[in-house]
Amino acid sequence: MLAKQTPLTKQMLSELLRASSSKTKQLKKIHAVVIRTGFSEKNSLLTQLLENLVLVGDMCYARQVFDEMHKPRIFLWNTLFKGYVRNQLPFESVLLYKKMRDLGVRPDEFTYPFVVKAISQLGVLPCGVSLHAHVVKNGFECLGIVATELVMMYMKFSELSSAEFLFESMQVKDLVAWNAFIAVCVQTGNSAIALEYFNKMSADAVQFDSFTVVSMLSACGQLGSLEIGEEIYDRARKEEIDCNIIVENARLDMHLKCGSTEAARVLFDEMKQRNVVSWSTMIVGYAMNGDSREALALFTMMQNEGLRPNYVTFLGVLSACSHAGLVNEGKRYFSLMVRSNDKNLEPRKEHYACMVDLLGRSGLLEEAYEFIKKMPVEPDTGIWGALLGACAVHRDMILGQKVADVLVETAPDIGSYHVLLSNIYAAAGKWDCVDKVRGKMRKLGTKKVAAYSSIEFDGKIHFFNRGDKSHPQSKVIYEKLDEILKKIRNMGYVPDTGSVFHDVEMEEKECSLSHHSEKLAIAFGLINGRVGHPIRVMKNLRTCDDCHVFSKFVSRLTSREIIMRDKNRFHHFRNGICSCKEFW
DNA sequence: GTAGGGTTAG
Numbered sequence: 001m002l003a004k005q006t007p008l009t010k011q012m013l014s015e016l017l018r019a020s021s022s023k024t025k026q027l028k029k030i031h032a033v034v035i036r037t038g039f040s041e042k043n044s045l046l047t048q049l050l051e052n053l054v055l056v057g058d059m060c061y062a063r064q065v066f067d068e069m070h071k072p073r074i075f076l077w078n079t080l081f082k083g084y085v086r087n088q089l090p091f092e093s094v095l096l097y098k099k100m101r102d103l104g105v106r107p108d109e110f111t112y113p114f115v116v117k118a119i120s121q122l123g124v125l126p127c128g129v130s131l132h133a134h135v136v137k138n139g140f141e142c143l144g145i146v147a148t149e150l151v152m153m154y155m156k157f158s159e160l161s162s163a164e165f166l167f168e169s170m171q172v173k174d175l176v177a178w179n180a181f182i183a184v185c186v187q188t189g190n191s192a193i194a195l196e197y198f199n200k201m202s203a204d205a206v207q208f209d210s211f212t213v214v215s216m217l218s219a220c221g222q223l224g225s226l227e228i229g230e231e232i233y234d235r236a237r238k239e240e241i242d243c244n245i246i247v248e249n250a251r252l253d254m255h256l257k258c259g260s261t262e263a264a265r266v267l268f269d270e271m272k273q274r275n276v277v278s279w280s281t282m283i284v285g286y287a288m289n290g291d292s293r294e295a296l297a298l299f300t301m302m303q304n305e306g307l308r309p310n311y312v313t314f315l316g317v318l319s320a321c322s323h324a325g326l327v328n329e330g331k332r333y334f335s336l337m338v339r340s341n342d343k344n345l346e347p348r349k350e351h352y353a354c355m356v357d358l359l360g361r362s363g364l365l366e367e368a369y370e371f372i373k374k375m376p377v378e379p380d381t382g383i384w385g386a387l388l389g390a391c392a393v394h395r396d397m398i399l400g401q402k403v404a405d406v407l408v409e410t411a412p413d414i415g416s417y418h419v420l421l422s423n424i425y426a427a428a429g430k431w432d433c434v435d436k437v438r439g440k441m442r443k444l445g446t447k448k449v450a451a452y453s454s455i456e457f458d459g460k461i462h463f464f465n466r467g468d469k470s471h472p473q474s475k476v477i478y479e480k481l482d483e484i485l486k487k488i489r490n491m492g493y494v495p496d497t498g499s500v501f502h503d504v505e506m507e508e509k510e511c512s513l514s515h516h517s518e519k520l521a522i523a524f525g526l527i528n529g530r531v532g533h534p535i536r537v538m539k540n541l542r543t544c545d546d547c548h549v550f551s552k553f554v555s556r557l558t559s560r561e562i563i564m565r566d567k568n569r570f571h572h573f574r575n576g577i578c579s580c581k582e583f584w
Numbered sequence: 585g586t587a588g589g590g591t592t593a594g
Contacts, residue, residue, distance in 0.1 A: 051586095075585070075586060078585095078586050078587085079586070081586095109586095109587075111587090112587080113586095113587040113588065114586090117587090143587090144588075145588045147588090148587095148589085152588080152589095174588095176588055177588070177589085180589045183589055184589090209589090209590095211590045212589085214589095214591060215590060218591070246590055247591080248591085249590095249591040251591090252591085252592095253591065253592065276592085277592050278591085280592045280593080281592045284592060310592085311593075312593045316593080319593095348593095348594095349594095350594065353594095382594080
């Protein structure tokens with residue numbers, strides 16, 4: 001109709017497209033008009049339309065437009081690849097790549113970064129390896145951007161040696177390549193490697209920037225290396241690197257992840273600029289450190305300042321309630337989310353898992369189970385896992401078995417679920433059932449995660465496994481440990497051999513309880529740490545009841561503060577008392 | 585014209 005009444009020029013349609021760039025409905029109308037026109041420039045209008053659709057994220061429609069085009073140029077293929085990557089549709093990307101090859105269309109240097117990223121998202125290593133071969137065959141392996149994407153892909157696949165080899169063999173490594181590598185190391189939990197490469201970067205005289213600093217602060221938070229992190233931050237200041245709000249947030253988070261809550265609060269109060277991430281970081285940090293009241297007070301303050309919380313803020317609030325056993329408050333905050341009518345605040349699976357954790361931890365196991373059954377979302381392993389954890393704490397074998405059955409069925413390769421069930425049986429003295437679980441794990445080939453603890457000293461991170469004797473100071477460490485154990489026994493410490501282990505791996509009988517990795521790390525800290533400074537120990541799994549009691553005694557005996565971060569939360573031991581009280 | 589890097593949660 002429109003076209004008949006007033007002849008539209010190409011320019012007019014182009015203008016219309018620009019004006020409607022974010023409105024899918026209008027885009028569709030314009031598309032219909034374009035299709036009816038006989039413009040020779042039809043393809044250029046369709047190109048513009050395709051770009052807009054990719055931007056809006058309507059990939060189905062974008063594909064339809066693409067398929068209608070006659071012999072689309074490589075730029076258009078790339079536009080579609082970009083859309084698939086941005087909208088996390090890796091499978092579509094791979095199919096498109098296959099189609100491209102089948103049609104004999106040659107990918108160019110812009111194509112590969114998108115396709116490599118898609119394979120990263122897809123998470124299938126053999127596809128990545130074969131794509132790498134294509135890259136080499138087409139002669140694009142020397143391109144810095146393609147190589148950077150490949151390095152990141154291998155790192156995401158946990159192929160550390162391939163990633164490092166590829167990165168090392170890059171002939172020209174600019175700052176972005178370094179930053180990408182360091183960032184992906186941190187994102188994949190390889191912060192010690194990130195630190196190693198940060199040092200290499202300095203050795204190679206590559207000047208870092210604020211991106212590097214953020215990744216490194218995040219790495220130091222993961223490693224619990226407050227001193228190294230602060231050193232890097234100070235260097236950044238001295239070298240006049242722009243310490244924007246992202247850097248400041250990362251620094252705040254590092255302090256909180258190192259258990260340094262008081263210092264973090266000072267930083268937070270002094271921040272010139274604060275956004276929702278700053279507030280959420282602080283609330284989540286307080287919750288992790290067991291300062292639930294502070295977390296909730298901050299949430300109220302945030303609301304009073306008229307700042308909109310996001311879903312992460314609520315995760316912090318709910319976990320604060322959970323750690324403090326504040327069931328009613330938790331329920332109230334959860335209903336606040338439900339009633340908010342804000343699409344961005346609709347409870348997600350993680351929030352449901354938090355609620356299950358809150359109810360379960362407080363001993364309301366049946367209510368937690370009912371809650372799961374009534375949920376409007378399909379429960380995932382995180383939600384069932386929270387209930388299983390609660391069953392382990394409260395030693396509920398009947399429900400524990402039921403939940404573990406579901407979990408082992410859906411995720412047979414995750415060791416911690418088997419371990420939790422086995423701990424429930426062990427606590428009930430059902431050793432035959434414990435053996436059955438172990439047998440099943442062997443049969444399924446389920447891998448146990450080895451427990452380790454780490455502690456920073458003299459700019460280095462020292463790692464300890466259980467019963468570890470590989471440390472150069474090993475002899476002195478064991479002597480120190482024996483000395484402490486003797487002293488605290490006199491104070492009333494009794495090794496808790498019947499303790500309920502959380503998701504730490506099963507203890508072999510021959511391995512002594514007294515040589516758990518966190519005990520070795522604490523002994524190391526007592527030998528080397530400065531008097532008056534807290535001993536910060538990081539543990540990759542949850543700490544056991546016995547190590548918890550041990551740490552309380554040691555903090556009293558030595559008058560040293562021990563800050564222990566385990567997989568879930570912090571324990572601040574001061575003068576024989578732990579901040580986590582009975583809820584952990 | 586198109587391609588690689590950062591903060592809370594998981």
